[in-house]
Amino acid sequence: MGPWLATAARLLLGGVLVVAGALKIPDPAAAERAVRAYQLLPEGLVGPVAFGLPVLEIAVGLALFAGVFVRTAALGAAALMVVFLVGVVSAWARGLQIDCGCFGGGGEVAPGETAYPGEVVRDTALLLVALALARRPRSRLALGGPPAADVPPDPAHPTELTDAR
Template sequence: MPWVATVARWVLGGVFLAAGALKLPDPDAAVRAVRAYRLLPEPLVAPVAFGLPVLEIAVGLALVAGVFVRTAAVVAAALLVVFLGGVGSAWARGLQIDCGCFGGGGEVAAGETAYPAEVVRDVALLAVALALARWPGSRLALGGRHAEATPSNEEGERVP
């Protein structure tokens, strides 16, 4: 299982790194994307739009490097729940927006939304994040006590 967790860490971390890095160069697009959901009061739109990419990059780096894996996985899971809520809300209200998940975002022409694919992607990533939160032990990690999975017997004692 440690190698499966390693791949899961890299995939989830890579997605969060890419999402954050693609938003950083165009803060105006990030603001448009957050505003398009029509969920936050206007004074919160810019702070969320500017802070989210930084948080995504931090979570992605922690997962890829293998440090604070459980914490990063829990934060990733929480973010994914928020993202699913936002996409689900936009879909239910009939908004025609690009999610802005990997940059861009905002209003799009009718029929150009990809809500079903976004939900499936985010649910799959949420499952990975929850699994990593439960079983953070993996290989090639810089983290301390969770860096390597340790086999144990039925009583939970370490097996050499």
Template sequence: MPWLSLLARVGLAAVLVSSGALKAIDPDQSEIAVRAYHILPESLIYPTSLVLPMFEIALGLLVLIGLAVRPTAIVSAILFVVLIGVIASVWARGYKIDCGCFGGGGEDASVTWRHYLTEILRDVGFLALALWLSIFPRTRWALGLGSRLRVSVQDHGHEMTDENKELV
């Protein structure tokens, strides 16, 4: 399971960092995307369009380097639940938008129900990665003490003898 958790960690980090970076490089477009959801008051749209990308990047980097994997995975899971909810909300209210999840975003008349379903299913997959790491946070090459996999000499196929017990 440590290798599966490592793959989940790298995958989740890649999603968060790339999503945040693609939004951060075009803050004007990110503002358009946030506004298209018709959820936030006008006074919160611009700050959200600036903070969300940085939050995603920071969360992704923490997951990638393996610091506080369980807490960052839980926060990531909450983020994906919120994103799934707002996409479903836009769909249910009849708006046609590109979610802007990976840059871009805003009103888009060509959007169909399949588009929303695909986005929701994609985010459910990302949510699954976050939930996996919430349950199995210990991985190889993690920097955080609570996230690091404990490796013993037996893990490498060596017998513990009185001589090498002192080395461990």
């Protein structure tokens, strides 16, 4: 992945996570309703997850957006996407009629109003972007680490930032 492509991946993934988290924060009751609708957690964990998830999304998104701790943030984003995919696929498989709550809102919806296929495609695509970014985190316009060089790395002297195999 070239440095400019990694930059685009960073900005896309970071932007999606920041927006998703920011849209949940103003309405904690809707966030709780969305988490509860999945019927996956004990009631005692619904509140903390509903509060903590948007904060985590924003933190990971800002790290990606700023270009700090890119590999770690990309792995965090990948983990979030896996959790989201498990939740959506589980709800779909169990026949739950819910809005994912991915960008605020959430909870039960009328039959036929779910968007599971699109949510699975979106989260899978974002997971692939996160994994690619974790594999090759060097990018332009990043605050953390040295800038990506225009010259390909020397395979005889691999470093953490090169593509040496």
